[in-house]
Amino acid sequence: MIKILYKTILIPTFILFSIFVSAQNDVSIHLLQSVPQSIYTNPSFNPEAKIYVGIPVLSSIYFGISHSGFAYNDIIKRQPDDSLYLDVDNMLSKLKKNNYLSAQYNWEILSFGFKVGKNYFSFNATEKISTRFTYPEDLLKLAWKGNTQFIDEPADFSGTGVNMTHYREYALGYNRQLSDKLNVGLRGKLLYGKANVWTERSGITLRTDPATFDLTASSDIVLNMSLPQVVFDDSLDFDPLGYVRNTENTGLAFDFGASYKINDKFTVAASVLDIGKISWKSNVKNFSSENASFTFEGIDLNDFFNKDSTAKDGFEILMDTLEKTFDFKETSNAYSTWLPGIVYLTGVYNLTRKDKIGLLVRADIFNSKILPSYTLSYNKRFFNFLSAVASYSIMNRSYTNIGFGMSLQLGPFQIYALNDNIYGLFAPTKSKNTNIHFGLNLVFGYRIKPPEAPLIF
Amino acid sequence: MIYNKFTKKLAIGTLAGILIFIIFLSSCLKKEDFDFDKLVFPDWEPNFSLPLVHSQMDLRKVLNETSFGDMLIEDANKFLTLVYKERIYSQKAEDAFYINNQFFVQNETFSVSGSFNIGDSSTSTYTENMVFVNASNNEKLDTLYLKSGDLNFQLNTNLNHPAKIRITLPDVRKNGVPFSTTLLYNVGSNINTTLDLAGYKMVFHHTGGINNQLTVFYELTAYNTSGAQNQSPYTIDFSTNFENLKYSKMFGFLNYKEYLFPMDTLSIGIFKNAWFGNFVAMDPKVIIKITSHYGFPLHIIFDHLIATNPKSLNSLPVFGLPNPIAISSPLNPGDSSVTSVTLDKYNSNIVDAINILPHYFAYLFEGRANPTGVYTPNFALDTSTFNVDMEVEIPLYGSAWDFVLEDTVDFEFEKIDEVEYALFKISILNGFPVDANIQIYFADSLNNVLDSLFGGTKEVVLAALTGPSPEYRVTTPQTKYTEAYITANKLTNITNSRKMFIRSTLATTNNGSETIKIYSDYLIDVRLAVQAQLKVNLNE
Numbered sequence: 003m004i005k006i007l008y009k010t011i012l013i014p015t016f017i018l019f020s021i022f023v024s025a026q027n028d029v030s031i032h033l034l035q036s037v038p039q040s041i042y043t044n045p046s047f048n049p050e051a052k053i054y055v056g057i058p059v060l061s062s063i064y065f066g067i068s069h070s071g072f073a074y075n076d077i078i079k080r081q082p083d084d085s086l087y088l089d090v091d092n093m094l095s096k097l098k099k100n101n102y103l104s105a106q107y108n109w110e111i112l113s114f115g116f117k118v119g120k121n122y123f124s125f126n127a128t129e130k131i132s133t134r135f136t137y138p139e140d141l142l143k144l145a146w147k148g149n150t151q152f153i154d155e156p157a158d159f160s161g162t163g164v165n166m167t168h169y170r171e172y173a174l175g176y177n178r179q180l181s182d183k184l185n186v187g188l189r190g191k192l193l194y195g196k197a198n199v200w201t202e203r204s205g206i207t208l209r210t211d212p213a214t215f216d217l218t219a220s221s222d223i224v225l226n227m228s229l230p231q232v233v234f235d236d237s238l239d240f241d242p243l244g245y246v247r248n249t250e251n252t253g254l255a256f257d258f259g260a261s262y263k264i265n266d267k268f269t270v271a272a273s274v275l276d277i278g279k280i281s282w283k284s285n286v287k288n289f290s291s292e293n294a295s296f297t298f299e300g301i302d303l304n305d306f307f308n309k310d311s312t313a314k315d316g317f318e319i320l321m322d323t324l325e326k327t328f329d330f331k332e333t334s335n336a337y338s339t340w341l342p343g344i345v346y347l348t349g350v351y352n353l354t355r356k357d358k359i360g361l362l363v364r365a366d367i368f369n370s371k372i373l374p375s376y377t378l379s380y381n382k383r384f385f386n387f388l389s390a391v392a393s394y395s396i397m398n399r400s401y402t403n404i405g406f407g408m409s410l411q412l413g414p415f416q417i418y419a420l421n422d423n424i425y426g427l428f429a430p431t432k433s434k435n436t437n438i439h440f441g442l443n444l445v446f447g448y449r450i451k452p453p454e455a456p457l458i459f
Numbered sequence: 460m461i462y463n464k465f466t467k468k469l470a471i472g473t474l475a476g477i478l479i480f481i482i483f484l485s486s487c488l489k490k491e492d493f494d495f496d497k498l499v500f501p502d503w504e505p506n507f508s509l510p511l512v513h514s515q516m517d518l519r520k521v522l523n524e525t526s527f528g529d530m531l532i533e534d535a536n537k538f539l540t541l542v543y544k545e546r547i548y549s550q551k552a553e554d555a556f557y558i559n560n561q562f563f564v565q566n567e568t569f570s571v572s573g574s575f576n577i578g579d580s581s582t583s584t585y586t587e588n589m590v591f592v593n594a595s596n597n598e599k600l601d602t603l604y605l606k607s608g609d610l611n612f613q614l615n616t617n618l619n620h621p622a623k624i625r626i627t628l629p630d631v632r633k634n635g636v637p638f639s640t641t642l643l644y645n646v647g648s649n650i651n652t653t654l655d656l657a658g659y660k661m662v663f664h665h666t667g668g669i670n671n672q673l674t675v676f677y678e679l680t681a682y683n684t685s686g687a688q689n690q691s692p693y694t695i696d697f698s699t700n701f702e703n704l705k706y707s708k709m710f711g712f713l714n715y716k717e718y719l720f721p722m723d724t725l726s727i728g729i730f731k732n733a734w735f736g737n738f739v740a741m742d743p744k745v746i747i748k749i750t751s752h753y754g755f756p757l758h759i760i761f762d763h764l765i766a767t768n769p770k771s772l773n774s775l776p777v778f779g780l781p782n783p784i785a786i787s788s789p790l791n792p793g794d795s796s797v798t799s800v801t802l803d804k805y806n807s808n809i810v811d812a813i814n815i816l817p818h819y820f821a822y823l824f825e826g827r828a829n830p831t832g833v834y835t836p837n838f839a840l841d842t843s844t845f846n847v848d849m850e851v852e853i854p855l856y857g858s859a860w861d862f863v864l865e866d867t868v869d870f871e872f873e874k875i876d877e878v879e880y881a882l883f884k885i886s887i888l889n890g891f892p893v894d895a896n897i898q899i900y901f902a903d904s905l906n907n908v909l910d911s912l913f914g915g916t917k918e919v920v921l922a923a924l925t926g927p928s929p930e931y932r933v934t935t936p937q938t939k940y941t942e943a944y945i946t947a948n949k950l951t952n953i954t955n956s957r958k959m960f961i962r963s964t965l966a967t968t969n970n971g972s973e974t975i976k977i978y979s980d981y982l983i984d985v986r987l988a989v990q991a992q993l994k995v996n997l998n999e
Contacts, residue, residue, distance in 0.1 A: 078492065085497040148505030150990060214886060215508040215988035299513035300987060304520055431492050 045187030052447025056113035066437030163201025195251030253280030500997035736862035754838035779807025860971025
């Protein structure tokens with residue numbers, strides 16, 4: 003039974019985790035300013051085209067997945083005889099206290115932008131889906147090594163949870179060149195939430211008493227959901243049209259950005275994105291088990307050997323007690339979720355008119371935690387129709403992220419494709435994250451900015 | 460210019476690097492990396508620490524779970540007494556005293572004097588005293604109230620005329636009316652009929668030195684309806700049989716009767732597994748209680764009452780019982796009378812008998828009804844019973860030391876191959892003033908000991924401290940921690956064993972030097988936990 007459990011559930015789960023490799027950081031788009039969508043990472047950026055129109059539903063498609071824990075090759079190792087070895091100990095050594103498995107999908111439906119004097123206006127409508135599953139190191143250590151290791155301090159499963167959001171964003175951007183050195187930008191976003199699962203709290207610990215081995219499980223869990231009614235009621239059929247038209251869950255968010263040219267060669271920029279939240283009101287369910295605690299001290303023989311055949315036996319009593327202690331209360335109260343905020347800090351040095359190097363620090367703010375990544379980049383413009391960027395990033399505790407992106411200008415058509423971790427695309431077994439971002443735009447008034455041009459790189 | 464050269468090199472180098480990187484990475488991804496048929500699992504070697512048992516038990520729980528069938532009674536102060544009680548004899552009157560079937564045959568003649576023409580009739584009467592004999596104990600019956608019974612009447616005759624026969628039993632009455640019936644005789648067919656006697660009262664008379672007599676009258680009237688020839692004298696055979704008589708009440712003298720009962724035993728569960736040692740009960744008792752509904756004097760004579768410990772081959776006859784025990788009888792039918800005899804420390808050697816840790820009391824006794832044989836009015840109902848109950852009371856007040864209990868349990872343990880070792884931690888908070896040293900031996904089917912749970916005998920239960928007399932109440936429960944380390948080797952031995960000898964040596968506080976009392980609110984808190992190292996081969 004134990005073997006079956008391990009072979010059929012736990013180990014495949016480990017492997018599955020390891021294959022989900024890649025980052026949703028999307029840093030390359032920030033560095034390839036020939037693509038108008040780069041303004042989504044800093045609203046103070048000026049696209050190189052005076053006017054751009056995204057080809058509907060094809061202008062920007064982004065998919066990224068990442069796992070902060072371990073890579074496939076950390077757990078599955080090929081041996082000299084070509085057999086594979088499941089190296090669970092090595093896998094565990096790669097874990098941090100909390101580990102994230104996440105995926106993001108952004109699909110731009112409509113976008114355009116145009117310049118008026120020193121002002122630049124932009125608009126986009128984008129579907130955004132993000133999921134993040136958080137699991138603690140202690141959970142896997144407990145499963146693999148048992149609980150004796152946790153006798154001195156409790157196994158801490160806090161933070162375990164699922165967060166998933168699907169919303170539609172209508173964004174209106176504006177930036178203005180305030181001076182030769184300073185550009186500022188702002189984007190306001192009207193958000194319509196479609197579906198959400200939010201683990202608001204998940205404080206879970208398991209303590210093993212050093213003297214008696216009594217097991218004390220404590221939990222403080224609040225889980226909120228706003229999902230199509232069909233999820234809660236099997237008798238209903240899914241109504242896709244109703245789902246995409248749902249406007250009950252509204253929200254607002256803002257992006258702020260600024261770029262500053264220090265001198266002819268060196269420019270710095272900063273942006274803060276997704277400052278805002280969504281209020282969830284449709285088909286809301288809240289499940290909570292707050293400050294529950296149960297100590298298992300062993301089977302009570304009085305219950306176990308109860309001679310009354312109608313009475314419950316010890317195991318049934320234990321199960322009843324557990325159910326009562328950790329009983330989830332269900333309510334339907336509206337709630338709000340903040341968007342995961344993002345901060346970009348950028349420094350760019352123009353080597354020549356067509357060559358730049360840059361340093362980018364990106365910080366994702368999630369559940370009050372900052373998940374930073376660091377990128378070194380090199381931009382090169384070939385002729386007047388091809389721009390490329392190569393990058394090296396440290397992200398998701400991974401040090402082998404080589405990114406590459408390019409945009410090709412064919413008359414008014416611009417096609418682009420970017421990736422932050424080629425390693426992840428071509429060697430998924432060794433990487434922990436990858437992404438792909440591509441799209442097709444119509445651009446007009448496109449020009450290459452001179453090196454002395456301010457506020458751009 | 461310098462920048463241009465540098466950036467050119469940088470661009471070419473970057474592109475070349477990326478190209479090489481991609482080619483290198485492409486070569487890294489091999490389908491063998493996903494050939495899970497060749498996946499080798501490591502051994503799973505977790506170490507778990509788990510609580511197994513936590514129970515608080517009072518004495519009642521402890522004894523119930525040992526299935527001794529003990530009965531505990533407590534007084535107002537919650538002081539406990541162990542009681543072993545058994546009905547050692549029970550008899551119902553209808554099984555002890557019954558009426559056998561009675562058969563009476565009377566041969567008579569019937570003659571018609573003078574002419575006996577067509578239309579004439581002739582009557583003769585006959586009287587008979589029937590003597591009930593061969594009752595179960597030659598009882599002298601005065602009155603029987605019948606709840607059921609049959610009167611079978613047969614007439615055999617060569618009478619060649621039809622006749623009427625009236626049968627009357629003047630001493631057999633229902634509601635004051637004597638039993639009487641008339642039967643018809645047709646020429647050529649004899650009479651054989653059965654009549655119901657339920658509800659009749661039979662009153663016997665004892666005259667002429669003959670007991671248990673009933674009078675019956677026969678009246679026979681013959682009719683000449685056919686002009687048949689008078690062939691007198693005729694023979695007339697009356698058969699009157701009383702069958703299946705069941706009484707609801709019986710009065711008379713049921714006579715002297717002896718009852719011999721086979722030897723039997725009363726088990727003392729608490730000592731069932733006692734081997735040897737010292738157990739001093741301060742005030743044990745044996746109580747013989749006889750309940751009689753019989754309306755006649757009885758005696759009980761105990762031939763043997765022996766305390767027996769078959770393990771130590773020790774036995775001790777218990778003396779002190781009056782012999783015989785005179786059983787009083789109730790004055791009225793339906794009432795009962797209880798006679799009780801108690802053996803205690805003052806009138807017997809019961810304290811010594813308990814001290815040998817008897818597994819049972821063996822007893823042999825006999826009973827005598829109307830022991831003098833002299834007539835006295837007796838009565839019994841069909842529902843009357845005669846019950847003998849024996850009760851052994853052991854108040855849990857005394858002391859014990861070196862009191863060894865041993866039990867053998869058939870045992871089969873399926874080895875868990877995955878267990879490398881297990882460390883059992885036992886924690887016992889004892890509220891009883893009793894120490895216990897415990898050892899468990901594992902043996903094969905031939906009783907060869909293969910291993911033991913502990914290295915030596917372990918004291919796993921520490922006696923609680925007690926207060927002063929007369930209550931001797933526990934003041935301070937004591938805690939004892941014990942560990943048992945089960946190695947893989949020991950697990951193998953346990954797996955090979957088929958029997959488990961559990962030996963525990965008990966002593967009251969301070970090794971039995973102190974007198975203790977056990978109360979119902981004493982508790983023992985048992986915790987058992989295990990730390991186990993597993994090693995599971997996931998490739999099998």
